[in-house]
Amino acid sequence: MTFGFQLFAFCVTSLLLTIVVAKSLRSTFTVNLILSSLAFLGAMKLIPSSKSLFLKANCVGIDVNKLNKPQIPESIGLVVACCYFICMGCFLPFPFKESPAGNKEFFYCEYVEMVCGLLSICYMVLLGFVDDILELRWRDKLVLPAIATLPLLLVYHNNGGSTYVSMPSLLRPWFGGAVDLGYFYYLCVSVMGVFCTNAINILSGVNGLEAGQSENRAHYVSLFFMMPFVFVTLALTYYNWFPAEVFVGDTFCYFAGMTFAVAGILGHFxxxxxxxxxxxxxxxxxxxxxxxxxxxxxxxxxxxxxxxxxxxxxxxxxxxxxxxxxxxxxxxxxxxxxxxxxxxxxxxxxxxxxxxxxxxxxxxxxxxxxxxxxxxxxxxxxxxxxxxxxxxxxxxxxxxxxxxx
Structure with missing residues (x-):
């Protein structure tokens, strides 16, 4: 069975499961857990199937820390990112299928924020794969993640997102309980997106390293983003652990970093x-x-x-x-x-x-x-x-x- 057919089968299975689950379950957490488990199984199946495609395309890396210096498929983070997006695409309607009376505008704003969060993650997956192929310079790696955060930041601004930062007790006599950073807040958040996407990439180089709160509704939103990510990362870690069968590539490093950044921004922590x-x-x-x-x-x-x-x-x-x-x-x-x-x-x-x-x-x-x-x-x-x-x-x-x- 070809990789393309397996990916299509995974999409169809996820969609059918979503339809079945929608009729029987009301808990969005349970739905997210079920789809995350399916994403894990899909990644476990698709990763070994995709290795030949990456080898054929010469998208490989040399494992220099092995005696025989084997050539290993690289950028496999692209495969787990696909599983993640399929999972999130099927899950996205669940938290908002029943809007309480009078709260439709609020639910719509949250829905748009989640969609733009996924769009920012998708941008970084694309840029990560481009980096794997073209080997971008460091100055480009600093600029591009900032651009990828724009959709999320613009929607956050249009939805009236808070730009206040709470102050420690010792500073409150001078600055008050919170300080409004205004547009500087968005600059700080954009810098956080740049740091998260590059920090995982900088701290890498050995097999398995890259891939190894529910206080309010905002924290639930971040949980919905992170649970599928954890499950697909577990599958990738299985194949990336020493001795590695695949390399995750910059694709996964950027994917992971932006996922953390989006969860932190939407979760307001x-x-x-x-x-x-x-x-x-x-x-x-x-x-x-x-x-x-x-x-x-x-x-x-x-x-x-x-x-x-x-x-x-x-x-x-x-x-x-x-x-x-x-x-x-x-x-x-x-x-x-x-x-x-x-x-x-x-x-x-x-x-x-x-x-x-x-x-x-x-x-x-x-x-x-x-x-x-x-x-x-x-x-x-x-x-x-x-x-x-x-x-x-x-x-x-x-x-x-x-x-x-």
């Missing part, structure tokens, strides 16, 4: 979303000297394989410290003094410094490890930071902010 990106924020801050070219940055900064042991070791960038700009030399000296990177001086004025990524820093601190153990350790860090984010949001935040996010 953008500050909480930043807390869940603590590892990505740390990785971004650590990477800034290379991203800004203050320190030489190679095309790929992922760790490399020590073929004698089968373990990952640091990858390096080479340069002469004296040839760096004054700011570059200052940052290099700080990194050297604080021992935040592995630096090897050959005595001739050249140095080799480990690339500034969280993965390389982990290997520098804890030593070389097998690729799957590095992935598991970093995912454990992500889980710990998520619990920390929950504690900050629901343990520390309420007495400081008094009101909700």
């Amino acid at each position: 953008t500050k909480t979303l930043w807390l869940f990106f603590i590892p990505q924020l740390l990785n971004f801050i650590y990477s800034v000297p290379q991203l800004l070219r203050l320190i030489p940055c190679p095309r790929h900064r992922m760790p490399r394989l020590d073929e004698s042991t089968g373990k990952l070791i640091n990858s390096f960038t080479s340069f002469k410290p004296l040839e760096l700009s004054p700011s570059g030399r200052f940052i290099f000296n700080v990194l050297k003094f604080l021992r935040l990177a592995k630096i090897i001086d050959d005595g001739s004025g050249h140095v080799r410094m480990s690339n500034l990524t969280l993965i390389n820093f982990f290997i520098y601190v804890f030593g070389s490890k097998r690729e799957d153990k590095v992935t598991a350790s970093l995912l454990l860090l992500q889980v710990m930071c998520s619990f920390l984010a929950i504690y900050i949001r629901y343990g520390i935040s309420p007495p400081i902010f008094v009101v909700g996010d």
